[in-house]
Amino acid sequence: MRPRERTLLSALVLRAGRPITTDELAEALWSDSLPETWTKQLQASIGRVRVAIGRDAIETTPGAYTLRIDPDTVDAERFERFAASARRHLDEDPARALDAAQRALELWRGTPYADIGSWPPAVVEAGRLDEVRMELEELRVDARLRLGEAAASVADAERLVREAPLREGRWVLLATALYRSGRQADALAAIRAARDRLADELGAEPGTELADLELAILRHDDALDPGDVPERPSTACPYRGLQPFGVEDEEEFFGRDADIDAALARIGRSRFLAISGASGSGKSSLVRAGVVPALQRRGDRVVILTPEQDLDVQIKHAVWSGRTDVVVIDQFEEVFHGGEADLDAAAGAITQAVLTGTIVILVVRSDFLDDCAGHPDLAPLVAEGVHLVGPMAPPALRQAIEEPARRAGLHLESGLVELILRDAAGEAGALPHLSHALVETWIRREGATLTVAGYEASGGISGAIAQSADRLYETMDTDQRVTCRWLLLRLVALAPDGSAIRRRVPSKPLRADGAREQVLSMLARARLVSAEADSVEVAHESLATAWPRLQAWLEEDAEGTRILAAVAAAAEAWNAAGRPEDDLLRGARMQAALEWRDAEPRDLTDVERAFLDASATRATAERKQLEDRAQRDRRQNRRLRTLLSVAAGLIVLLVGAGSVAVVTSQEANAQRDSATLEALLATSIALQASERDVSALLAAEAYRRWPDDPRTRSGLVRVLRVPTACSAPLSPRRPETCSGTSSPAPKTH
Structure with a gap:
């Protein structure tokens, strides 16, 4: 922001919540040397300031502007609020007053409203704030004296006297601190030095307070003793936050x-x-x-x-x-x-x-x-x-809130416990949220007192976890936020019913990377994760439901979270077993994991990255082997198809040759049979005269073998029709008989 805009913003902040006229702004910017175009320049500067802090932050009214911002964003407002708290609690709770004064003084970073130091309203306001600062410095020493820290307060009191020797109250604080430290002579010497300084520079006698203190010191008045010094509270938080109590926490476990x-x-x-x-x-x-x-x-x-x-x-x-x-x-x-x-x-x-x-x-x-x-x-x-x-029933819950605070020397502001009990009523799973809210309230404590304002500022039971997680997340740079997301997705998953499940994962692979180790340490300091020597886990699974950002991460990439958990577990087992090839991913699981890895950058450990790379390499090698085998099979198939084609041709040729041979064989058989038939018939005919019986038998055999051949029938008939030779007469009264077919006997005379 340019100097003119800084000056303009300072003037608006000085009157935050109240209208400031354009004439007043012009005086703050240019004093008596107004340019002719000052109205346009003022409007342009207002526009640039709006761009820087938000357009709704500056309200425009006729002839004026009003800054509308949260007072807690203005150091001057917070400074005065802490100062008021310090004054209010000095008598009843000096520890709380000391804390408020310290917080206020930590906000002091030089001259207030230095950018508009010549503007009269700023001069007045800066002077007033400086007076408040000096008052707070004196109140801080007073509070420490009331807490019994006299010896430690001497140096601060001496510094205050050197810075403003004409403020009589500072001499009072120095003399009291010296007296309570057992240095009575030094205390009286300080009062004499104050008297001389006031007389020399102002020509005045010390006031009543300093004179009465000198007399009380000379008398060793008991009123100068600090009385009952309140016990200093423990510097450790008595509440566990999201982390469960351990065996060693029995003394702090109540209810x-x-x-x-x-x-x-x-x-x-x-x-x-x-x-x-x-x-x-x-x-x-x-x-x-x-x-x-x-x-x-x-x-x-x-x-x-x-x-x-x-x-x-x-x-x-x-x-x-x-x-x-x-x-x-x-x-x-x-x-x-x-x-x-x-x-x-x-x-x-x-x-x-x-x-x-x-x-x-x-x-x-x-x-x-x-x-x-x-x-x-x-x-x-x-x-x-x-x-x-x-x-927990209300009495038990009250005990769990009040007893740890009492043991730690802390006070609970009136109404705080009742407010917490109201917020926790009927919530079965509210204890981690309640404990975390108490931790955040303790961080915002005022001295030894846990306040209602601190509890409400923490977000209460419903918002403390989300507020602290978001606050941590906002402090991270872009790379750390990405790492944070992947770390938490490793540690939390959603069950099928939507409930959160925390995972305990080995810490060594996570800590091997410096960036991841840094984010892990940030989460552990915020008590969002529990980082032990050998494992890491979220402090409680309720983190997923209490922090909307984490819930959204889980819902957006539920499948990716499942794959990440599976890959992490498989990679660790593979690494622990000596990285055998048999433990690498295969098939659909490997394909899903590789597609998930390649879809976007993933925060993988060295072991997980090596595991997926080895799985991919093995799959590529196996695919290459299959491709080589398929290529060999294709070449072999081509050879087989060629051989089969040749064999088929040969078979066709052989079948053709066989057919010709069959025809030739059949013709030869027919010729052979015909020749045999002719030979039988010729023999039969030749024997008709001499061997009639043999001739008949040959003719009959030819007919039996070739019954359909007309030649066999003709030959058989011929044989049967030839007259046979007669045998000698047996008796003169009987006709002679002949072999073969009988025929009429010739008459004899």
């Missing part, structure tokens, strides 16, 4: 006594207990900071497991090690998002552990309780013992 007693009673009757509740109901904190410490106090050896890799192996190792009495399995619902084999193995290990006498405590979300009851191994156990964790 669940009844649930702890009920869980212990059930364990006394059964060796299995499922502690279930809605997401955000506090079941993990109940077990870790409530039930487990109680079991340890009675002498039980407890192991806490989570469904990472090979849960069944972890359970068996804990049971068979001989050093475990109780196995706690937290976040058991994560098992259902693995394969059925993992679920069956874990369920079998749990059943075996119970049968061997080990107590098993299962912590599972209530929306997965039916799945547990439907598993054949878990069903009998779940039927025996389930403890449902519901919303």
Whole structure:
């Protein structure tokens, strides 16, 4: 912004919320040297300022302009608000007053309204603000004296006296600090020095306050003692935010006594207990900071497991090690998002552990309780013992809010607890949101006091998570925002029913990249993720529902999130097994993963990138082998088709030759048969005279063999018609008989 526009904006800020005339603006810009076109120049400058801060920020009225902006965006407004709070709380809460004064002074960055330093209204306002600054510096030392920090306040009091030696109140603060530090002589010397300075420069005697202080110091008046010094609050936040309580947090865990007693009673009757509740109901904190410490106090050896890799192996190792009495399995619902084999193995290990006498405590979300009851191994156990964790009753919730604050030396402003209880009423999964809102309220505390204003500024139960997440996101540059998105999509997924599921992923691959490590550290500092030595996970799955931006990411790319999770798990398994080729992706899974990777830039780890590259390389090699084999097969097929064509031609030729041979053979047979027939008939005819019987037999044989040939019939008839020779007479009274056909005997005379 150019100097003229800065000057114009300063003048508007000075009168923020109130109209300032064009004449006043002209005086601020040009003093007495108005150019002829000052109105047009003023309008042009107003337009440029509107472009810089927003067109709706400057309201135009006839002959005037009004700046309409949030007062909290103006340092001067915030400075005065903190100053008023410091004055108001000095007597009743010096720690809160000290905090407000410190916040106000941190906003002081030189001369106020330096861009319009010659404009009379700015001169007056700058002088007034400077007076407030000096007052706050004195109030800060006064508050520290009331808190019992006399020795530490001496240096500040001496600096204030050097800067403004004619302000009598500063001499009072210095003398009081010296006296309470055990330096009575130095305190009296300071008062004498004040008297001399005032006399020399103003010709005046010290005021009543300084004179009374000198007399009180000489008398060692008890009124000079600080009295009961308030306990300084802890510098650590007593609330956990989105992160669950751990075993070591038992002293800070309040409000669940009844649930702890009920869980212990059930364990006394059964060796299995499922502690279930809605997401955000506090079941993990109940077990870790409530039930487990109680079991340890009675002498039980407890192991806490989570469904990472090979849960069944972890359970068996804990049971068979001989050093475990109780196995706690937290976040058991994560098992259902693995394969059925993992679920069956874990369920079998749990059943075996119970049968061997080990107590098993299962912590599972209530929306997965039916799945547990439907598993054949878990069903009998779940039927025996389930403890449902519901919303905390108002008295218990009040205790969970007030007791950590009391232990930390903090105060809760009147009305704050009632406001929180109203917002949390009936919300089964509100505990992480409530705890995070308390963390944000603690960050905005005034001294040792958590205020209603701080709670409302945090966004309350409904908006604290989204506000803090958005605030962090806005501080990131473009590359960090992309990395943040991919990191969170690794850690959170949506179940088929739309509920959020957090994933625990190995931290080593994520931390291998410097940019990703930086974003991960930012998320961890904001308590949005929990980064341990070997794993990373979101602090709570409610982050997905409480932060609209993350919810939108998940819904926009639900399939991509699923592919990312599958690729990450497969890549880690492949890397852990020594990168064997058999573990690479194939087929439709590989194709989907590669298409997803190539669709847009993805924030993949080195292992995941190498895994996909190796899968693609193997697929390319296999495809090349198939193409080479297909080409060989095509060449072989072409050769076979050629050979088949030749063979077909040969077959045709052979068939043709065979046909000719058959015809020739048939003709030869016919000729042979005809010759045989002719020979038989000729022989028959030749023997008719001499061997009539043989001739007849030959003719009959020829007819039998060739009955359709007319020659055989003719030959047979001829033989039969030839007269046969008569035999000798047998008796003179009988006619002679002849062989063959009988014929009339010739008459004899």
